[in-house]
Amino acid sequence: MPELPEVETFRRKFLWGSEDEPALVGKRILEADLLWARTLAEPDPTSFFHRIKDQTITDIDRRGKYLLLRLSSDVLAIHLRMSGDLFLEAGGAPVGVHHRLLLNLDDGNRLVFSDTRKFGRVWLSDDIDGLLAHLGPEPLGEDFRAKDLYDRLLRRARRIKPLLLDQGFLAGMGNIYTDEALHLAGIHPERKANSLSWEEAQSLWSAIREVLAEGIRRNGSSIDWVYRGGDFQNYFQVYQRTGEPCYRCRTPIERIVVGQRGTHFCPVCQERNPDCR
DNA sequence: ACGAGCGCCTGTCGGC
DNA sequence: TGCCGACAGGCGCTCG
Numbered sequence: 001m002p003e004l005p006e007v008e009t010f011r012r013k014f015l016w017g018s019e020d021e022p023a024l025v026g027k028r029i030l031e032a033d034l035l036w037a038r039t040l041a042e043p044d045p046t047s048f049f050h051r052i053k054d055q056t057i058t059d060i061d062r063r064g065k066y067l068l069l070r071l072s073s074d075v076l077a078i079h080l081r082m083s084g085d086l087f088l089e090a091g092g093a094p095v096g097v098h099h100r101l102l103l104n105l106d107d108g109n110r111l112v113f114s115d116t117r118k119f120g121r122v123w124l125s126d127d128i129d130g131l132l133a134h135l136g137p138e139p140l141g142e143d144f145r146a147k148d149l150y151d152r153l154l155r156r157a158r159r160i161k162p163l164l165l166d167q168g169f170l171a172g173m174g175n176i177y178t179d180e181a182l183h184l185a186g187i188h189p190e191r192k193a194n195s196l197s198w199e200e201a202q203s204l205w206s207a208i209r210e211v212l213a214e215g216i217r218r219n220g221s222s223i224d225w226v227y228r229g230g231d232f233q234n235y236f237q238v239y240q241r242t243g244e245p246c247y248r249c250r251t252p253i254e255r256i257v258v259g260q261r262g263t264h265f266c267p268v269c270q271e272r273n274p275d276c277r
Numbered sequence: 278a279c280g281a282g283c284g285c286c287t288g289t290c291g292g293c
Numbered sequence: 294t295g296c297c298g299a300c301a302g303g304c305g306c307t308c309g
Contacts (some may be wrong), residue, residue, distance in 0.1 A: 003302060065303085081303045083287075090284085098287090117286045119303065158279060167281075167304080174302055223302065224289080239302095262300075 002080050004139070004172030005215030007065050009230060010086055015060045021040050021088050022107065028056045033102040035095070038128070039113065041121040052076070052103070063173030071117050075128040078113065081107050084120035087112055118128065135171040140177075150201035153193040160196070161189035162259035163207075173208070176221055176239045179264045181207040183238045189256075189263050190276040238264040 002010070032052050034040055040048055043202050055071035062068060067086070069076040078086070088109045095102070101113040101122060113122065125131050136152075137144045139239030149170075158162055163169050164178045173181070182189050187200060187208035196204065215221065220230030223240075237247055243256040246266040 078304085082301070113298080115286095116288070117301090117303095119285065156278085161278080164301090176302060221302075261303095 002065060002084070002213055003174030003177050003229065004062075004065060005177070005218075005232065006220035006230065007062050007067050007080070008216050009220045010067055011060050011062045014086070016275050017056050022109070024057045024105075024111065025059060025111075028054060028106040029071070030054070030104045030106055034100075034102070035102070036115075036118055038118065039100040039115065039120060039122060039222040042123045042125065052124055057089045062093065063132050063138065064167055064183050066132065074124050076124060076132060077123040077128060080115070081117070081119035081121070083116040085112075085114045087114070098192070110224070116199055133169050136167065136169045139170055140212055146205035148197055149205045150196075153196050153201055157260060158191040158193055160187060160193050160204075161261070161263060163193050165259065165261065169178045170208075172212070175261050175263075176195065176236070177208075177215060178213050178274060179239045180211045180237055183219050183265060183270060188270075188276055189273050190264055190269045192275045195273065195275040218242060238266060240264065245258075 013021070014024040029052055032046070032049055034045055035047070043051070044133060050075060052071070055073060057069055057071060059070040060068065061070065065079060067078045067080075069078065078084070079084070088111055091104055091110045096112070096114060098114045098116045099112055100118065100120065101117045103111040105111060112119065123131055137148065152169065156169070158245050161178055164173045164181070165175070167220065169182050179189070183205065185203040187196070187198065187204060214235065215232045216232055216234065218232035221232040221236075222230045223233055238253050241253045243252050245251065246253055246269055249266065249268045251266055251268040252269050253264055256265070
């Protein structure tokens with residue numbers, strides 16, 4: 001499910017708390033309950049249960065699409081992949097069919113990792129830098145400049161869309177925000193990365209930051225039954241708008257498959273250049 | 278280096 | 294109604 005803005009929304013929710021949910025920082029984990037073995041990527045279950053017990057949540061960070069619960073002496077990294085969800089509920093509530101990991105807290109609540117499709121993963125690690133070493137730059141980071149993006153684009157012959165989805169190239173973009181950013185920048189998803197001009201790279205850089213920032217401002221996108229609370233789906237320009245008119249030029253939005261991912265774009269605003277083949 | 282295919286999973290939807 | 298394929302916000306792997 002979530003891309004960077006949805007994970008950031010979870011981070012803020014759990015860091016700051018809300019009217020109906022307390023903040024997580026300061027809570028102590030009494031015990032963990034693993035309901036689907038493969039959800040736990042590392043370490044082995046026995047070590048996991050032993051190590052996580054009695055650790056206190058000290059801070060919550062995000063890196064790309066990873067949510068990082070900083071504990072007393074480890075980090076619990078959570079990746080929600082396609083259908084993962086996180087929420088608090090009363091410790092004695094019945095266990096839902098899609099609950100995969102429960103963390104029982106000292107305030108009587110439990111933090112639930114729920115995941116219909118079972119693709120999500122959690123890691124308990126004391127070497128979080130090693131775990132995240134494969135990730136590219138943080139697109140909203142202050143040190144990520146248009147020139148950095150341009151330099152990286154020039155070294156790649158790949159098509160721009162699969163490249164933006166590559167977490168080693170840039171951390172946090174997923175299918176929705178990539179389609180939206182390419183449309184905002186007026187760049188065809190099959191353009192070769194190293195064919196972009198400096199001006200196009202600058203447009204892309206600001207489009208990426210704009211759609212991600214707007215996604216965060218709208219608390220993410222809610223689609224289907226997964227993820228609730230966000231409303232960025234009401235502001236999509238191309239994603240899941242196949243056949244509907246482009247808001248800029250009224251041309252029907254097209255859907256193609258690029259790198260095995262459904263891809264939505266406006267054939268007029270995102271002109272197909274010769275290098276697209 | 279790149280792209281395609283597939284595995285991992287469950288659920289929904291549209292067509293026949 | 295029931296079945297069957299396509300599709301879904303992700304990513305790691307192999308192979309050519």
